[in-house]
Amino acid sequence: MSPHPRDDLRVTLVRSGHRVTGPRRAVWEAVSSTGDHLTAEEIADRVGQVDPDVNLSSIYRSLALFAELGMVRESSLHGGAAHWEVAHPDEQFHMRCRSCGRVEHHAGDLVEQVRTHLADEHRFLADQVDLLVTGLCQECSSKVPLERSDIGKGRRGIGG
Numbered sequence: 001m002s003p004h005p006r007d008d009l010r011v012t013l014v015r016s017g018h019r020v021t022g023p024r025r026a027v028w029e030a031v032s033s034t035g036d037h038l039t040a041e042e043i044a045d046r047v048g049q050v051d052p053d054v055n056l057s058s059i060y061r062s063l064a065l066f067a068e069l070g071m072v073r074e075s076s077l078h079g080g081a082a083h084w085e086v087a088h089p090d091e092q093f094h095m096r097c098r099s100c101g102r103v104e105h106h107a108g109d110l111v112e113q114v115r116t117h118l119a120d121e122h123r124f125l126a127d128q129v130d131l132l133v134t135g136l137c138q139e140c141s142s143k144v145p146l147e148r149s150d151i152g153k154g155r156r157g158i159g160g
């Protein structure tokens with residue numbers, strides 16, 4: 001989100017009493033230089049192209065530290081595998097296309113509405129809302145003719 005992720009890393013690490021190390025810098029570059037959601041292995045691939053000496057366990061340690069500092073977010077998007085990205089608020093939820101695999105962010109107040117509903121109607125105070133919606137993205141859904149039977153699928157049981 002920031003135009004200067006490199007400065008963000010240094011400032012955040014130093015403020016929290018941590019040093020800027022080569023592996024930490026390489027991991028942060030790999031995560032922050034893409035809008036994608038990457039597995040630790042995918043991050044390791046990217047880091048390895050810059051610095052082949054960084055091993056997988058120091059990549060995991062860096063990710064754990066960044067998560068603790070609120071810099072990265074971990075979500076399970078594809079069959080439970082952990083995916084990492086630059087932190088974003090719960091209010092942005094994930095939409096994953098089951099055809100092309102693309103993951104998009106939806107920003108809006110829908111998650112806030114869920115929180116409010118849970119608090120008001122169920123007296124449930126939500127800490128974190130991790131919302132993953134799967135389906136067909138705009139591009140993929142435009143390739144298949146949308147049939148009326150598809151549109152109403154989810155409701156049929158209720159409406160009768």
Ligand SMILES: [Zn+2]
Nearest residue numbers: 085088094105
């Ligand atoms: Zn995301």
Ligand SMILES: [Zn+2]
Nearest residue numbers: 097100137140
């Ligand atoms: Zn798609």
